[in-house]
Amino acid sequence: MNVTSKKVALIAATLLTTAVFSANALSAETSLTTGGYAKQMHKMELMKMLDADGNHMVTLDEFNNFNTSVFDELDTDHDGTLNAKEWVGKTIGEQPISIATGGYSRELRKMKMMGLMDADGDHKITKDEFLTHQQKIFSTMDKSNDQQLDAQEWIAKHVGGN
Ligand SMILES: [Ca+2]
Numbered sequence: 001m002n003v004t005s006k007k008v009a010l011i012a013a014t015l016l017t018t019a020v021f022s023a024n025a026l027s028a029e030t031s032l033t034t035g036g037y038a039k040q041m042h043k044m045e046l047m048k049m050l051d052a053d054g055n056h057m058v059t060l061d062e063f064n065n066f067n068t069s070v071f072d073e074l075d076t077d078h079d080g081t082l083n084a085k086e087w088v089g090k091t092i093g094e095q096p097i098s099i100a101t102g103g104y105s106r107e108l109r110k111m112k113m114m115g116l117m118d119a120d121g122d123h124k125i126t127k128d129e130f131l132t133h134q135q136k137i138f139s140t141m142d143k144s145n146d147q148q149l150d151a152q153e154w155i156a157k158h159v160g161g162n
């Protein structure tokens with residue numbers, strides 16, 4: 001192998017690695033959310049609602065606090081789990097979550113998202129299942145791995161489609 005073909009091979013290998021990495025990042029979030037959910041999640045409007053201290057960064061603490069509040073709001077009988085009735089509300093879209101956007105609320109409360117979060121498959125979402133799942137989403141978004149999301153990380157699209 002001469003120098004030129006070595007160089008070409010190196011570039012090809014680098015491109016391949018990049019492609020594999022992107023595919024992994026893509027499937028990581030795709031397996032955690034629906035396309036509709038991801039679309040609503042990455043909106044700046046929602047980021048502002050999670051950024052409690054308004055410093056344009058969403059820390060893991062702020063993220064957890066938001067999700068704890070969402071869970072508590074949906075858990076209308078206060079038994080620490082969400083059943084399907086609590087998840088979707090009386091009528092889908094009728095009761096938006098007060099601290100989130102309407103679009104986010106609508107996408108979260110779809111049965112498909114409930115299924116993705118139901119780690120043990122008992123048709124109930126515990127607070128632990130909910131927060132653990134949300135933290136996985138946070139991790140896929142936190143590319144710099146500093147436990148906080150800046151606006152660029154927030155709006156970055158990890159999923160294709162709609
Ligand atoms: Ca409940």
Ligand SMILES: [Ca+2]
Pocket residue numbers: 118119120121122123124125126129
């Ligand atoms: Ca469960």
Ligand SMILES: [Ca+2]
Pocket residue numbers: 142143144145146147148149150153
């Ligand atoms: Ca970050």
